[in-house]
Amino acid sequence: MDQKNKVMTIKQRLFIVTYIPSPYQVELFNGIADKNYWDLYIVYIYPKSNDSLSRFWQAPELCHSYIILDDDIENYATAESVMNAADLVIFNYYQHPASRQMIERRANSQKAWCFWGERTGYRQLGWLGYHYRKWKLSTLHRSNVPIWGIGNWAVEQYRREFGSYRQYFNIPYFSNxxxxxxxxxxxxxxxxxxxxxxxxxxxxxxxxxxxxxxxxxxxxxxxxxxxxxxxxxxxxxxxxxxxxxxxxxxxxxxxxxxxxxxxxxxxxxxxxxxxxxxxxxxxxxxxxxxxxxxxxxxxxxxxxxxxxxxxxxxxxxxxxxxxxxxxxxxxxxxxxxxxxxxxxxxxxxVYQHSLTQGVNRFNHAIEETLRICQ
Known part of the structure; x- marks a missing residue:
């Protein structure tokens, strides 16, 4: 989208739900916010994870609008209100009950949304794992919204599990x-x-x-x-x-x-x-x-x-x-x-795998997803 036209028009509202403010995601979200193309708002489920190294992470400054739910009822209400007004919602996490509820509500609203995730099936549970994921992502299975895979490997797996009838984008993680x-x-x-x-x-x-x-x-x-x-x-x-x-x-x-x-x-x-x-x-x-x-x-x-x-x-x-x-x-x-x-x-x-390129690819996927979901 032309930058001059973006300045002249009202910015569309972008709402992203993810797990924690990891340094890498914060860098990407800060880069997107810095472009000022969208009215960006991030929902983090928790401030940090107790798993492996992530509990030690010190995230960089969050230079974008955000809220951390952290199991607070008032925060949930705020997030729901912002989500309802968003032009596009991107779900990057589905394991927490709150994120699954938001996916269900967004799907029922008939407004634009998509899913962005790593490759499924990493636990190699075979048939059992497939049906577990199908249950957890049942709303996504019932929809035809775009899926953003984090890398080609993820895109290939999502295409196998969700069919070739929908649009897929390769949007891996980027950092500086x-x-x-x-x-x-x-x-x-x-x-x-x-x-x-x-x-x-x-x-x-x-x-x-x-x-x-x-x-x-x-x-x-x-x-x-x-x-x-x-x-x-x-x-x-x-x-x-x-x-x-x-x-x-x-x-x-x-x-x-x-x-x-x-x-x-x-x-x-x-x-x-x-x-x-x-x-x-x-x-x-x-x-x-x-x-x-x-x-x-x-x-x-x-x-x-x-x-x-x-x-x-x-x-x-x-x-x-x-x-x-x-x-x-x-x-x-x-x-x-x-x-x-x-x-x-x-x-x-990795000369082309820069944070700038990541922001550009992310913005292009947003534009295409909005067009598809119209």
């Missing part, structure tokens, strides 16, 4: 990758050591146990490899025991603030994202923007979309320790020149 961008001179790649980085929750789903096993095998073969593990989770003690033999080459950093992450990426050579499942995983574009070739799996949305095998990283089979070890071994054997080439390729691969 400029703060991860850095230049490394040739001397950096001539180091005697090769440092692998893991950044994320220390939990089974993230595959960090596979990483510990693969690194142990690699460390027995190459005395110059190192591993930095950044994050917290219920596998922390287990990992420390598993890697005790290599304590001089393994560093546990614990949780690090969102603002400090670029410094730790800068000190590494290869990023490992061995998730058994991850709907998107913003750590992938962050690592690539930092010039780190990324080892990711075929059950990680961002890895499937952004990694070109043996060019800017390695795309491996999920839940496969041997595949992870082989990728790490290939990364270890890269010459300094080869590593530099892959580092440059990594940065170039």
């Amino acid at each position: 990758l400029n703060r991860f961008s850095l230049s490394r001179d040739t001397n950096y790649f001539n180091k005697e050591s090769r440092c692998f980085l893991y950044s994320g929750s220390l939990i089974h789903r993230k595959g960090v146990d596979l990483l510990a096993s693969a690194f142990s095998q690699l460390a027995d073969e190459f005395p110059f490899v190192k591993l930095t593990i950044m994050g917290e989770g219920n596998l922390r003690s287990w990992l420390e025991k598993q890697l005790a033999r290599y304590r001089e080459r393994v560093q546990f950093l614990g949780f690090q603030s969102w603002e400090d992450l670029p410094n730790f990426y800068k000190a590494a050579d290869i990023l490992c994202v061995p998730s058994r499942y991850d709907g998107w995983a913003l750590v992938v574009p962050e690592g690539l923007a930092s010039g780190l070739p990324v080892i990711g799996t075929n059950r990680t949305g961002a890895a499937l979309e952004l990694i070109a095998n043996n060019k800017n990283g390695w795309l491996i089979t999920a839940n496969n320790k041997e595949a992870l070890y082989q990728a790490m071994r290939q990364a270890t054997l890269l010459s300094s020149t080869q590593l530099q080439e892959r580092s440059q390729a990594a940065q170039m691969s």
